Amino acid sequence: MDEVRLLCDYASDYLDVNELGDFTPVTFEELLLNIYPRKVIAPPESAPETVAAARTLVDFLLATEEIGGKMAARMRALLDRIEPEMPIALADTSKFGMAKSLFSAMGADSLEEGDVSVSAAEEPAAEFCDCPGCSPLPPARLAPREMLAESALRVPLVTDARRLVQWMLAGGRTPTVKGRLRVRDAAEATAQLAVAAPGLLWELAVHTGLVEVEGTAIFDGEDFDPLDTWAAVVEFLVEKETGGAVTGDLSLDEELYGLCDMLYRLQAPVPIPLVMEYLEEIGLLDDGEVDVAEAVRGLAYCGIAERSEETLELTALAVWGLREHYTDLGIEAPEAADLTAADAPELIEGLLSGMPTEMAEADIEGWLRSRTPQQAATELLGAASGAPSVVRGIAVTIVDRLGPDAEPAVRRFLDETELRPHAIHWLSTRGLAAPALSQEEVLWMSVDMLALAISAAEDDPETFAENMAASGPPAHVIEEMWRVDHPEVVEVLELLGRSLNDQNVAKAARKAAFKARSRAIG
Structure with a gap:
């Protein structure tokens, strides 16, 4: 039932499905071949389970007379066609949204809970100690x-x-x-x-x-x-x-x-x-x-x-x-300030303070509600311009929530070297006209996304390794990362070298890290 609930939530959030009767065959096509690949960290082999949940939802819609028999038949036929296509879509990294790309390296739970703060790797509840000062308290x-x-x-x-x-x-x-x-x-x-x-x-x-x-x-x-x-x-x-x-x-x-x-x-x-x-x-x-x-x-x-x-x-x-x-x-x-009325730099700084997930999510939603998509994108990307990767990562993750109405604002950042790959990715994933990403830009963005995960990966290396195995960059990409002119490329490659479970890929990362260090020295 969790999968069915997630289908309904995403349909409501992204496809304007406000009533069960609003579901159409196109809704399922968008959910399974577009929304899921962009938003959900899931291995390709999980696709049959999600499609099965969609079929269960169709059965429910028919049983409750939200749809008729002909509509149900069309939906089932579409799901039959989608089933072999969905694993391919889940494995296609070019379809990943910014949030998924960022948090696939940090932990699946972070994305599903909507957390964009660096406190995403907090200890499980049962791990907390009540010793005074044992671990920092959240705002x-x-x-x-x-x-x-x-x-x-x-x-x-x-x-x-x-x-x-x-x-x-x-x-x-x-x-x-x-x-x-x-x-x-x-x-x-x-x-x-x-x-x-x-x-x-x-x-x-x-x-x-x-x-x-x-x-x-x-x-x-x-x-x-x-x-x-x-x-x-x-x-x-x-x-x-x-x-x-x-x-x-x-x-x-x-x-x-x-x-x-x-x-x-x-x-x-x-x-x-x-x-x-x-x-x-x-x-x-x-x-x-x-x-x-x-x-x-x-x-x-x-x-x-x-x-x-x-x-x-x-x-x-x-x-x-x-x-x-x-x-x-x-x-x-610490006391958490209300970030809904803050400017973009204050919003990002507040999120970086490690506030709990639901509080951060509520502040982000309130902040976005008080601005048009263009205003939000302009402020966030402006705050990210020239900023460290962690600030840039949070900014582009929030911008990834915005729809096509933000296009003019995002397009203006195509001229900024550090934001250009993110802007191209944002435009292309929405089917909007965009320049092709060069190989150098693909590599730079891969390093930039992984740089955001360094802190969380050090706190929970096992989860990081598991997520990298499921959705990390392939070996041939890692081998070329040393060429990237990114201030944290060495740290990223060293992290991959000591964290990846595949020893061959980990070795390639260590060799690339050596090259990156040598390049920096030279």
Whole structure:
């Protein structure tokens, strides 16, 4: 079903298919022979699976009466013709769009998620360590303070803690000598206030300053500030012993910092199975199943996380509170600026800061919506002119999202040496008139694209090698790369020489690197 969903998504994004009834035979031809080869990193042998998904979609369209029998027959006949052609199209590197060409060397997941930041090779969720400063935190997008303050006032955990304090004061009740809630008061609070964990609420109230305890006397706390209190609530939940009162599981309560840290780093809805995998990785499922539904209810009650369908994510309040906590611990926790109103250089710089994928994608879409295609292409390619390869790579990757309306702007950059190959590629993949790429330009663009992948490849050489084996340049191209007048040609060839699985091709890359170094010295 994932393939069917992807077909529908691409049809909607690129072919103006807004309703299922909008599908036509031409839609499938464009999807399978044009869009897929340009956008999807997939080996040629995967074509039958995609065609089979298209046939399943046709069956569904017919069964739901979105199309008639004659239309279904035409679609099936077309798919029969496409099936032997699609593997050829997937293997044809001249059909690759900029995004695919760039990210095929960086990792298939990067492209499918739409990530254009250099944080594409982030560690899997289960790999994160909760040691302070162990790995850099991604920039966080914070909600407005006014909105956060209003939300903090409505968190059930906080409102119940305030109710408990008022109830204690109104009844003249006193805590124990150690400042704890007395057993009889806890039982009465459960019955009268309908709160499940009065002991936890009282400890929270004392910790956050909602109430002051002196001996066995209690007093009104200091003036209540929603965000100051909320910051103390988050610190209490992730650092103090809560005995299972938060999630219903003692061990999970003890690992709440790690779970929140994982969600903070991803800053996106995380599928529940992946959360379970994380819990298994840290050993919480060894002795029995965690009741995920109860845990999620507890986290929602505390204002930490929320569940949407089959995913889990931090609330905006939790993101703010965790950032405050990280800062208190001395951990750098950058804030992500809203890039939708930035100029092109600021947009690219922000994307290079390593923001999470979904945040980057939302900013790019918002940035593009506020400009015409020509304006966007002019600004982005202008920012890339004379810039390092990583900046150029991000710029041309975003420009690759633009349709033919951007043609005049892209065409103006045919006169710039570093952008000319990219501009020619952009024009030709859209069927627009374009000069032929010279052999030197093909080589230069190959080096330029691979230069963008150097950082990610060093972080994850195995994934890089796998993707290069599936869609990297052939040996005869690598052998000639040493001739390219590109500032990073030596680094690219050395990377290929130590990363490629095919030993003959790797040897050719090392020889080419030697020639490139010798040429630079000469």
